[in-house]
Amino acid sequence: MTIGKNALYFEDYILSIQYFNQVIAVKPYLADPYFFRAVAKFYLEDYKGAEDDCTLAIERNPFIVDAYQVRGISRQILHNDKGAIEDYDAGLEYLPENKTFLLNKAIAQQNVKDYDGSAATFKTLLSYYPKYDNAYLGLAELQLAREDTLSALDNISKCIELNANNSDAFVMRAGIMIKNKENYQKALLDMDAAIKLQPKQADFFVNRAFLKYNLDDYFGAMADFDYAISLEPMNMAAHLNRGLLRMEVEDNNKAIEDFTFVIDQDPDNYMAIYNRAMLYKKIGHHKQAIEDLDRVIEKYPNVAMLYFDRSESKRLAGDMAGGERDYYKSRELSRDMADNKYGESEKEDKEDDNSPNSVINKFKSMVAVESEKVVKPEYDNKYRGKVQNYNAPVSPEKEYFLSYYDKLSELRTNAYYQKELDALNNSHYLRDKLYMTNIESKLTEEQIQTQFSLIKHYSSMLSSTEKRPVDFFGRAISYFLVKNYEASIEDLSQAIKLSPHFTLAYFARAMARYCQLDVAENTVAGADMQEKNTAFTDIDAAMARRDMDLIIEDLDKVVELSPNLVYAYFNKGNLYIKRHDYTSAISCFTEAIDIKPDFGEAYYNRGIMYLQLGNMDKGVADLSKAGELGILSSYYVLKRMRR
Numbered sequence: 001m002t003i004g005k006n007a008l009y010f011e012d013y014i015l016s017i018q019y020f021n022q023v024i025a026v027k028p029y030l031a032d033p034y035f036f037r038a039v040a041k042f043y044l045e046d047y048k049g050a051e052d053d054c055t056l057a058i059e060r061n062p063f064i065v066d067a068y069q070v071r072g073i074s075r076q077i078l079h080n081d082k083g084a085i086e087d088y089d090a091g092l093e094y095l096p097e098n099k100t101f102l103l104n105k106a107i108a109q110q111n112v113k114d115y116d117g118s119a120a121t122f123k124t125l126l127s128y129y130p131k132y133d134n135a136y137l138g139l140a141e142l143q144l145a146r147e148d149t150l151s152a153l154d155n156i157s158k159c160i161e162l163n164a165n166n167s168d169a170f171v172m173r174a175g176i177m178i179k180n181k182e183n184y185q186k187a188l189l190d191m192d193a194a195i196k197l198q199p200k201q202a203d204f205f206v207n208r209a210f211l212k213y214n215l216d217d218y219f220g221a222m223a224d225f226d227y228a229i230s231l232e233p234m235n236m237a238a239h240l241n242r243g244l245l246r247m248e249v250e251d252n253n254k255a256i257e258d259f260t261f262v263i264d265q266d267p268d269n270y271m272a273i274y275n276r277a278m279l280y281k282k283i284g285h286h287k288q289a290i291e292d293l294d295r296v297i298e299k300y301p302n303v304a305m306l307y308f309d310r311s312e313s314k315r316l317a318g319d320m321a322g323g324e325r326d327y328y329k330s331r332e333l334s335r336d337m338a339d340n341k342y343g344e345s346e347k348e349d350k351e352d353d354n355s356p357n358s359v360i361n362k363f364k365s366m367v368a369v370e371s372e373k374v375v376k377p378e379y380d381n382k383y384r385g386k387v388q389n390y391n392a393p394v395s396p397e398k399e400y401f402l403s404y405y406d407k408l409s410e411l412r413t414n415a416y417y418q419k420e421l422d423a424l425n426n427s428h429y430l431r432d433k434l435y436m437t438n439i440e441s442k443l444t445e446e447q448i449q450t451q452f453s454l455i456k457h458y459s460s461m462l463s464s465t466e467k468r469p470v471d472f473f474g475r476a477i478s479y480f481l482v483k484n485y486e487a488s489i490e491d492l493s494q495a496i497k498l499s500p501h502f503t504l505a506y507f508a509r510a511m512a513r514y515c516q517l518d519v520a521e522n523t524v525a526g527a528d529m530q531e532k533n534t535a536f537t538d539i540d541a542a543m544a545r546r547d548m549d550l551i552i553e554d555l556d557k558v559v560e561l562s563p564n565l566v567y568a569y570f571n572k573g574n575l576y577i578k579r580h581d582y583t584s585a586i587s588c589f590t591e592a593i594d595i596k597p598d599f600g601e602a603y604y605n606r607g608i609m610y611l612q613l614g615n616m617d618k619g620v621a622d623l624s625k626a627g628e629l630g631i632l633s634s635y636y637v638l639k640r641m642r643r
Contacts, residue, residue, distance in 0.1 A: 008036060013040040013041075013044050014040075014627070016037075017037055017041070017630075018630060021628065031057040035053070037053050038067070038070050038071070044638075045639045050074045051074040052624075055071065069087070069088075069101065069104075072377075075087065076104065076111070076377045081108040085108045088101045088104055092105070102125040103135060106125060106142075110141065110142050113145075115145065119142060134159070136159040136162070137155070137172065140172065141172075149180070160173075167198045167201075170194040171190070171194045171207075173190050174187040174190035174194070175368075178207065179370075191204060191207055202232035202238065205227050205228035205238075209222075209224035210241065210367075212224060213241075213245060213366060218245065239262050240259070240271065241367065243257075243258030245366075247275060255279055256276055274292070274296045276292055277292035277293045286317035289309075290314060293306060293310040302333060302336075303360065305330070307333065311326035395608075396608055398574075399511065400438045401480070403437050403481060404432045404434060404477065405435065406435035418567070420562055421434060429470040451478040452482070458474045462475070469494075469498040472492070472498070473504070473505050473508070476492045476508060479491060480508065480511070485512045485516040486516065488509075488512040489516070507555070510571065513547060513550055517551070548578070548579060551575055566595045569602075572588045573605060574605065577605070582613055586610065589605050589606035590606065598629055600625075600631045601626070603625045603631070604622070604634050607619045607620070607622030607634065608637070623638050
């Protein structure tokens with residue numbers, strides 16, 4: 001328990017979870033390990049897991065006040081504000097003057113539109129802490145929700161008087177001026193102040209660039225957009241706005257690059273699609289312009305200008321009849337607009353972002369970044385820490401295979417036990433110990449030479465003595481490790497022929513076939529356009545299906561011979577993922593979990609598949625469990641889902 005708390009203090013959250021798991025396994029009646037595990041999950045942004053663990057802690061000891069705080073914030077982040085308010089009320093029964101409970105409760109009340117209750121809570125908070133800057137900022141957000149802008153500005157100014165280092169206050173005040181399209185020069189000064197306090201916030205530079213653009217400082221705006229993208233290369237608003245600015249200064253090709261980047265990330269960003277169409281039209285790429293305009297017209301079929309733009313591109317592309325049809329359609333829609341067929345009044349057009357009068361103007365206007373909430377729920381942190389952000393790929397955990405090498409991580413230090421493997425190692429028929437692993441490490445030159453030496457050793461055994469299946473098997477593993485999958489499959493087939501009940505030989509052959517298929521498919525995927533048709537004749541769809549069937553046959557045989565060989569179910573699940581048969585994959589991972597309830601990799605892969613099928617609740621639950629069992633990538637996926 002103490003080591004887990006130390007790991008938590010030093011921000012090693014995943015390791016701390018492993019220690020708390022050990023305490024829970026021995027003493028499941030204790031509340032503290034559940035609470036501290038909840039704190040670790042909270043920092044890893046596994047808020048559902050944190051909420052569940054806090055509930056378990058409170059069930060065992062309802063007097064752990066911090067558990068109500070962590071659960072309340074987790075619920076609030078998960079948009080369960082009513083549940084959060086219940087937790088804050090429970091905490092306030094024990095600590096009625098607690099600053100964090102009061103602030104968070106006020107924010108939650110505002111979220112459920114209990115504005116009077118929120119105002120009363122802010123009043124209580126400020127009576128206890130009249131110099132609490134964030135309380136004034138939270139009250140300002142409440143007043144904005146009530147459309148009382150003047151009172152909100154007064155409270156923001158009060159916040160800045162109390163704490164001139166509160167960057168959120170400057171951002172909020174600048175945001176109000178941007179939204180109201182007034183006093184851009186003063187808003188610029190506020191953004192300058194915010195950037196001095198937080199110089200690594202890309203969105204701050206995007207908004208300052210927006211202000212500079214509106215103050216005719218094009219060079220300054222471009223520099224800020226460039227810097228925002230250098231800080232956050234995937235920042236959509238920065239790319240979109242920079243594209244518009246480049247379009248205005250006629251840097252057309254680079255503007256197209258920015259719009260294409262946005263469209264690649266967000267295929268339904270019609271603002272980027274429209275502007276790219278205009279640029280294609282301008283540089284004479286009419287086919288591409290028509291394709292982009294087709295998509296925009298599909299979304300906005302009543303905008304006359306879109307048909308007019310497309311009519312010009314069609315005519316210039318040689319489609320005179322199509323251009324004429326679009327031209328007359330444009331005129332028809334214009335007459336309908338004049339007769340108020342699509343908009344009853346000018347006021348309605350202003351209120352409706354999709355009205356024909358507003359769509360084109362919206363497409364041509366830069367956008368500022370609006371933060372969802374400036375004042376967020378706070379956690380009175382006694383345990384240190386910041387969220388660990390790992391740039392892990394969102395892909396399933398890899399298949400298990402047999403190897404003479406094993407690479408264990410600090411978090412997953414258990415050797416993967418299987419009775420057949422243990423029996424084979426204890427028999428000492430193989431020269432080297434064999435492991436079950438799914439972590440492939442590149443062999444060193446020395447290790448490669450060792451495997452060639454082993455191949456010679458087993459070849460010698462097979463030529464000088466009675467042929468034993470285990471010698472074919474041992475040589476096959478070496479062939480597998482040096483990527484000679486064909487030879488590996490041949491040796492494993494010989495081992496199976498001599499010993500039809502050799503379970504691990506079927507398992508190893510399935511993996512050799514799997515890797516052989518993977519190499520062939522990647523060869524096709526990597527071929528260029530001229531070679532792809534030729535490459536595809538070597539491995540067409542029918543052959544791929546046949547090879548997959550052979551792999552499944554081998555794995556089914558493994559299960560028949562050893563129903564508890566859990567890694568066969570896991571590998572079969574991954575094969576179904578390759579086939580895009582996610583339902584069957586889930587069934588395989590479920591069978592693996594039934595056999596091995598602490599199989600973190602199976603929870604992770606099943607969670608990914610649930611998300612693929614749109615079952616968010618089950619996906620989140622599985623990913624949370626996988627993280628608890630040491631699968632680091634699960635926390636990255638949980639974080640990414642909330643972006």
